[in-house]
Amino acid sequence: MDRDEEVLEAPYRLEYTYQRSTGPVIGRFLGALRDARLEGVRTASGSVMVPPLEYDADGAATGEPTVVGPGGVVTTWAWVTEPRREHPLPHPFAWALVRLDGADSAMLHAVDAGSIDAMRTGMRVVPRWQDERTGSIRDLACFVPESAAAAAAAAAAAAAASAAAAGDDRPPVTMFPSPVALDYTVTAGRHLSAYLRALAERRIVGGRCPVCTKVYLPPRGACPTCGVPADAPVEVADHGVVTTFCIIRIPFDAAPFPPPYASVAVLLEGADMPIFHLLRGIPPEEVRMGMRVRAVWVADDQLGPTLASIRWFEPTGEPDAPHDQIARHL
Amino acid sequence: MSASRARRRDVAIVSFAQLPPVRRDTARDETELVQPVVTAALRQAGLTRQDIGFTVSGSCDYLIGRPFSFVTALDGVAPWPPIAESHVEMDGAWALYEAWVRLQQGDVDTALIYAYGKSSLGDLPAVLTMQLDPYYLAPLGIDAVSLAALQARALLDSGRATERDLAVVAAARRGGAVAELLATPYLVAPLRRHDCPPISDGACAVVLAAGDAARRHARPAWIRGIDHRVEPHQLGSRDLTRSTSTAIAAEHAGVATIGPIDVAELHAPFSHQELILRDALGLGAEVAVNPSGGALVANPMMVAGLTRLGEAAARIHDGRARNAVAHATSGPCLQQNLVCVLSSEVAS
Amino acid sequence: MNRCAIIGIGQTHHKAKRQDVSIAGLVREAAARALADAELDWKDIDAVVLGKAPDMFEGVMMPELYLADALGAAGKPIMRVHTAGSVGGSTAIVAAQTVISGVHRRVLTVAFEKQSESDAMWALSPRIPFQPQLTAGAGGYFAPLVRAYIHRTGAPDDVGMMVAVKDRQHALKNPYAHLRIKGIDLAMVRDSPMLWDPIRYLETCPSSDGACAMVLTDEDGARAAPRPPAWVHGLATRSEPVVFAGRNQVDPQAGRDCARDVYAQARIADPRRDIDVAEIYVPFSWFEPMWLENLGFAASGDGWRMTASGVTALGGALPINPSGGVLSSNPIGASGMLRFAEAAMQVRDQAGEHQVDGARRALGHAYGGGSQFFAMWIVGRDRP
Structure with missing residues (x-):
């Protein structure tokens, strides 16, 4: 194989802000989050699913919304020492599955516990709300270990949201933007790299297939009709x-x-x-x-x-x- | 209907070829990953590409961030004159399943399956976030290692495994002393670096043959059963400590009825997942698990599952094993699983 | 080897933006209609086969994982097929093969695209280093093929416009169609902006949100079905390289081989005589005459004459795309399955206002990539 340094590389960011339409069930839940409330949905079997979906685990349509939480129990957790750019908290935190009071399934979110030593399965947590809420799963900033102060803060946020919502006719949540940015290092491969480097010298260099003798631009790792590398260099006219x-x-x-x-x-x-x-x-x-x-x-x-x-x-x-x-x- | 109950056409894996997976393969584009493994698998099977009745591949656009990457990869098999062909945006193990179904029809006798993946180009944990529910999970930005760590914690909490058990798995697959591994810091607690898979680029190819076309080979690895199942996506609706989908697939593939199993190749990217899978498959201590090293040693995405099937078959081809179980997984926390039972003995 | 029958068909109302539903809601709308048609429930289904075009459209990688429970697949097998534009057809074929092989008895197959979550132009061709810069947009790839076809056959330039009018007139009879252009006529098409000369705006397909689903079953399942089934008489795929020296992209060999294979399975000697109606993948109007030749309905160079004669309109001897086709609804990943499903609806006498009287055998056709991936099936009213 050719030396790696002969292969061209370049950074590439796959970036787009998707426009998610929520449908009625997800939209209602995100609308509740915007009002600092947590809701589940009742399934055909009578259990309460949080976060709510239009369907249960067997595909059957779900029914009426029902209030859950605000507190809940951690059913499992993982501790992140070095948060990634896209994580919800910039300092060490826990991911957790939280079964909210009144729910039968657990929801995934972050727990801002300060230290790994503060985390344990079975611990109680309460929500911490964002100040600015737009109708997204991130309106719930994270959960925090339950304490009198945390519970009071959550209740105060909910009360304020409820008071604000009473005199407010904001439209229901139907859409939210979902930005995605993925970073790649794209490589050209050795054949394409050789072709591109020749162009920098005003030369157009193709590759000949040894079987069918056709000259390909750029040269190829496989002749599309013969299956062997089509890479014997041939300079063609411009x-x-x-x-x-x-x-x-x-x-x-x-x-x-x-x-x-x-x-x-x-x-x-x-x-x-x-x-x-x-x-x-x-x-x-x-x-x-x-x-x-x-x-x-x-x-x-x-x-x-x-x-x-x-x-x-x-x-x-x-x-x-x-x-x-x-x-x-x- | 299960694969084990109805009478099936006898189909075998007759060859397997792979590129040695590497951390980063900059020289090869997707065509150049595919061409050598396809050429090698055909040569090993004693076939030319014109002999192949059906071709199917597995790969994923998001790994390299470019739509339609399978289109250029197809040049690696030189599909001319035109071929009967398909592609799954899944691990190649599911491509093999599609080929096995196709061979049951009886009108073609051979199939070529290939898979390729370049996980090194992107930020793989972030890329895998794109697999998640786009309303509740992906916007939180939770990555694949964190998801696996939630599952590992649940398993530890169940009392069925300890952090030491995880380290024992890691040590067996990739070497090192258990005590030393346990002394290393957490990556995402309770997982340490040794519990997590490497990022790898790679490709592999398999040839399936049916009936007499398979019997021409010295030691075909007969597919005695193959099945795959999926679980709900929302983690909070699942028992993360059990792989129920693996258990169902194992039952339908006939893991329990094949007789003594010599070797199992399990697609367990994280050490605790090997324990969950052994449990779901009912494998005893006598079964050699992942003699290839498994996904803890090399984990080219979309390739590693098909590689397990190929590695298990290779043990039968060379006479080291009589019966083997191979497994492939997809999705967060073992959401989707495929089980294949292979034997040197054709079904009676 | 078992026979395969289609006993349930469903599709969404296709629109530029289906912002009233989630992605799951969109696919469930089609799937629930297919199940209702078959009078089956989610639990009656053995396996699910899902198809769609690139994941970048919705920004959900391998969406069979997220959609597993939405499609009632928990505890069951689910697969995801991706063969570019032909995927809807290829997906139906993979599903049918699980029945034909005897692996499953009742399979739900679903294809979708929710293009409004992003932008089709972006998702199909993000600007990637070292890849040739797309200097002509999406139609820029296909316009040169159309030009070559016109050049080779000497077709008059209004043939493409005739197809554009005909398919949109058909769409007015299809309540699910995305584009329903009242009063569509040649003048309207001629006066629409020239985009990729020789392709005008109204000669191109829209970008749609939509889904399609079918329930496939074996002979016993067909017998138990509440409505007459459509029977699979043949199915085939063919692929060829996207480029090679001397490749005929106007009349690709893969398309010809695929048609020959599927006709042989269905014992069709003369497709023009033996097929009553066809749903073929025509994203740009000129692809109708091109595919008529490739599929053997017309001799080489004569496809445009067949279109110009009016044979391919509803009421003609061989109606093509009575549903309105891809020119009227184009949720890319589902577009191929819609062709397959509409063909089945015709032989089940289920197509309502766009029904072809007495249709007994129909062709469903899909293609993708650089005119290189082909998927076809022949369905019939009679058990083969």
Whole structure:
């Protein structure tokens, strides 16, 4: 295997804020959390499920909501010494399953106990509410070990919320935003890395399959039709023929230019499959299948291991290729 | 209907190949992970890719953060001329199950199964958070190790295991002295680092053959039963100290009726889970558990379960075992489990 | 080897945003309707097979885990299939095979997508280092294929518009359809914005929230069912690489091979004559004539003539997509299963206003990836 340092790497964050629609049962529970209250739902068998779902463990629809808690019992727990970025508390805390008073199932949340020595299975806990509540599981900041002071604080929060809710006609909770950010280190693999590095030198280097002799761009760990590596290096030309194209006439996020512009498949001389790129230097309505085009490279100081080292393609002005030259390519 | 009661077509694992799992494989993309294991598994089975009747794979987009990663991986089997093919967004063990079902139909005799996973690219504990209920669990940001720790605590509280028992499992699989392991700090209490799986990249492939196509091989590992079951997702609705789904799958796969079991390959990413699984499967002290080292030694996601089936079969292929049990798991705290009973003897 | 029958079919009302339900609520809406159709309860089901397209749509990885109890699967087997756009079809096939093989007697199969939780363009193509920058959007991948088809066959440019009108007219007869465009006509399509030349806005599929479910069973189960079943006469999948030198993406070999296989199983010698109605996966209008050729309904180069003749409209000799098709409802992961389910509804005489009179045999078709994954089944009114 090639040395690892020849493989390109880059950080990548998969990030999106999902819009969760809750449906009636989850929405009602989150609405109760917003009012500093805890509710469960009664299942067909008569047990009380917290947090409530539209269905019980056997798929049957659940019934009426019912008030639970606010206190409960820890049924199991785990102690986190080094909280992660996405955890609810920034200092050491416990995760716990808490069976709220009046409930038959336990709910997962954090317990802010101060020390692992304060945690034990069977201990009683009460909720600590966020000051600002929006209708999310995180409106419940965490649980805390039950004490007179903690119980009083929870009761006061609930009373204040109840008073506020009385004169308030906030709409029920139906949606909440759910941000997700996952960090990855993307690697290009050795074949793609070699291809991209060559582009930084204004060279286009494909890989030939030893069985079918086709030249692939980029080289591949497996020829898609023969199953053996298609990686014998072959430098191909930076000019070729348009095999097909489309004219983009709508603006969208990743668009490189204002529309209209042409996206083309170019069969480079020496390669057996086209690459996709942009075509400039001709009005979009004049782009043709069979048109001969050449790469326009970026300036030397902008070259890098990326297909963007080719700014776009432009027509060479030579006569079009005959149709049979492109008929078997797209 | 269970897999054990009705008459089944005899199907065997006839070859198994894997890449040695590594912490981080930067050189190989998904195609390059798949191509060598598929090539090796076919060669070992004495087949070409044109001989294969059905192909199915297991992988997961979220591991590498890119949708449709299985599309480029498929190049590793060179699906040309076109092939009958399927893909599960699950561990490859479930791909093998799909292939086993497919072979029951009788019109094709061989199946190729592969799985690949690059857990190293992302922040795996955070990635696995994405597996959770998106309303109540995922927004809390609870990670896979913390979830396993809740289960471990429940097991300790039940009195059926001690922290020392966990360390004994860890020491057996990955080495070290129990006393020294117990002296290390908690990662997420009550779990220590040695109780948790490594992050691994890897790939493996298996060839299944039915009837006479299997009998051509010296020592096929016959699938005497295979079944899988799932449990409710909400942890608070489950008895975390028992793997009821494993027990049901074991019953349907015929673990209790196969006779003496020589070896068990259990997909237990956390040390306490091996204890829960041994219990659910009814394995006695005489059964050699995870001679491969299991998921505590290498845990390429989406691969490790199929690897257990392959490792168990390999023990039958080389004559070291007569009967074997293999197990795969998926989801938080052993939510979903597959059990496969393998034997050197075809069903009578 | 057992016979397999469809005895329960359900789908959601498909919309751009189903913000009245959770993800579980969406899949349960379809599943409950399928169970009600079969007059079965959750406990009567032996196993569940779930399908959907990329998990990034909803941001839930391997959602069969979260949805296990929602689908009544606790204590049972559940699987999750993912074969890109063809997944709804592939999922139904995996479920059917568990019945055909005799492993299960009653299987619930469900496919869904709740695209409004994120944004389809983002989820299908997040910008990832080293991957080719998507310079043309989603349709930019398929528009060049359409251009190549038009170039090869000399089809007049209004054929795509005719499909767009026809499928939307069909959708007006389908109460579950997402797009219901009153007064849809050629002028409306022609005047809609050109997006990816030659594809206009109204020639593209919408982005929908929706789910589809079916209950599959064996011969005994079919006999006990309260309503006439649809029988599976054949099922097949084929895959080929996404790219290779010289690949024919307009008329892919995998599609041709898959059709040949499924026709052989159903003993169909002439699909045009032997099939009464087809639900085929047409996300861009021009894919109707392309698939008519690929599926052997028309000779190579003649698909557009068949469409232009009106044969494929309701009332024609071979109605294509009487439900309105993918052009009218597109919850991606469910779109393939909707094709399979609508085919079964036709032979069960269950399709209401969009029923094809006397339909005895129907084709359900799905494709995905870069026109590379194919899944098909033939269902019939008669026991094979």
